[in-house]
Amino acid sequence: MKAADLQYAACAEPAEAVGRLAAAEGMAKVCAGTQSLGPMMNLRLAQPALLLDVSRMPALTRAGLRDGRFVTGAALTHARVEDGEGAAPSRGLLPQVAAGIAYRAVRNRGTLGGSLAHADPAADWVSTACLLDAGIHVLGPRGARRVAATDFFLAAFTTALADDELIVEIDWPVLSPQARWAYRKQCRKPGEFAEAMVAIWTDPAQAIARLVIGALDGAPAVVSGAAEVAALRERAGQTALFDAIGLTDPYRRQLQSVMLARAFAQLDARPGPETTP
Numbered sequence: 001m002k003a004a005d006l007q008y009a010a011c012a013e014p015a016e017a018v019g020r021l022a023a024a025e026g027m028a029k030v031c032a033g034t035q036s037l038g039p040m041m042n043l044r045l046a047q048p049a050l051l052l053d054v055s056r057m058p059a060l061t062r063a064g065l066r067d068g069r070f071v072t073g074a075a076l077t078h079a080r081v082e083d084g085e086g087a088a089p090s091r092g093l094l095p096q097v098a099a100g101i102a103y104r105a106v107r108n109r110g111t112l113g114g115s116l117a118h119a120d121p122a123a124d125w126v127s128t129a130c131l132l133d134a135g136i137h138v139l140g141p142r143g144a145r146r147v148a149a150t151d152f153f154l155a156a157f158t159t160a161l162a163d164d165e166l167i168v169e170i171d172w173p174v175l176s177p178q179a180r181w182a183y184r185k186q187c188r189k190p191g192e193f194a195e196a197m198v199a200i201w202t203d204p205a206q207a208i209a210r211l212v213i214g215a216l217d218g219a220p221a222v223v224s225g226a227a228e229v230a231a232l233r234e235r236a237g238q239t240a241l242f243d244a245i246g247l248t249d250p251y252r253r254q255l256q257s258v259m260l261a262r263a264f265a266q267l268d269a270r271p272g273p274e275t276t277p
């Protein structure tokens with residue numbers, strides 16, 4: 001099948017996209033890489049009357065440091081991150097996450113903002129944004145706001161984004177030299193969405209210990225605090241620990257349990273904190 005008839009407009013500025021979204025009263029959709037929206041339109045699960053392309057806006061395609069955070073435009077592609085954007089601020093985490101998304105053709109088009117707005121529970125940026133406590137900057141007719149990633153994802157494919165709002169930027173922490181991270185996921189085949197996913201970020205110097213279990217039925221489960229993360233390490237082999245997050249299927253519990261153990265092993269294998277001579 002092919003998409004239903006629609007109008008297409010490439011927007012030059014965030015304000016233009018927001019104005020057109022509001023004027024369309026729910027009949028328009030933003031598109032970026034179209035890697036998720038395109039198939040949905042072809043299947044006629046989505047039938048917007050107007051497609052507003054934000055993928056070439058300068059304001060949405062840049063990346064850099066600002067006020068001590070690493071800020072990426074929403075339309076930054078996975079490929080640009082894979083190729084090094086954010087490598088230093090994230091101490092290699094963001095490029096590794098990007099490189100594990102689908103295959104290069106998808107990564108050339110797919111964007112961070114599109115992935116977050118689509119909010120597939122198995123999406124890599126959804127879990128990574130929750131792990132790193134990223135901020136999602138949204139612009140709408142009622143103004144601009146920053147939503148913490150953990151408040152942004154409400155359920156599978158459901159976010160705090162209104163129909164007339166646009167994700168403009170995402171701000172990420174700059175990881176310190178003491179930070180360590182681990183990111184493990186299980187995919188049935190290379191290039192497929194994950195069936196299980198665990199990520200960890202620790203930084204004792206800044207009292208940070210966060211762990212995310214992703215690829216669940218809804219938003220990722222976030223565990224925060226050194227004692228809480230240590231407790232999970234103790235129980236990594238016990239599938240019963242997934243009761244608390246409502247994961248009941250024995251196969252998926254087992255997979256997540258293995259990811260948990262592998263993520264802690266990856267964390268432990270990382271070099272120790274850098275010291276300045």
Ligand SMILES: Cc1cc2nc3c(=O)[nH]c(=O)nc-3n(C[C@H](O)[C@H](O)[C@H](O)COP(=O)(O)OP(=O)(O)OC[C@H]3O[C@@H](n4cnc5c(N)ncnc54)[C@H](O)[C@@H]3O)c2cc1C
Binds near residue numbers: 074165
């Ligand atoms: C074969 C295949 C395999 C994949 N495997 C993975 C995988 O392993 N891991 C993974 O994480 N992802 C995977 N993906 C998804 C991929 O990462 C997509 O890029 C992503 O889900 C959507 O990004 P996009 O830029 O293409 O968004 P689009 O498809 O253009 O849009 C998706 C949704 O986001 C909205 N949107 C887009 N940009 C904005 C914005 N700035 N503000 C507000 N709303 C916006 C659109 O209106 C739409 O609702 C896969 C996709 C394919 C086709």
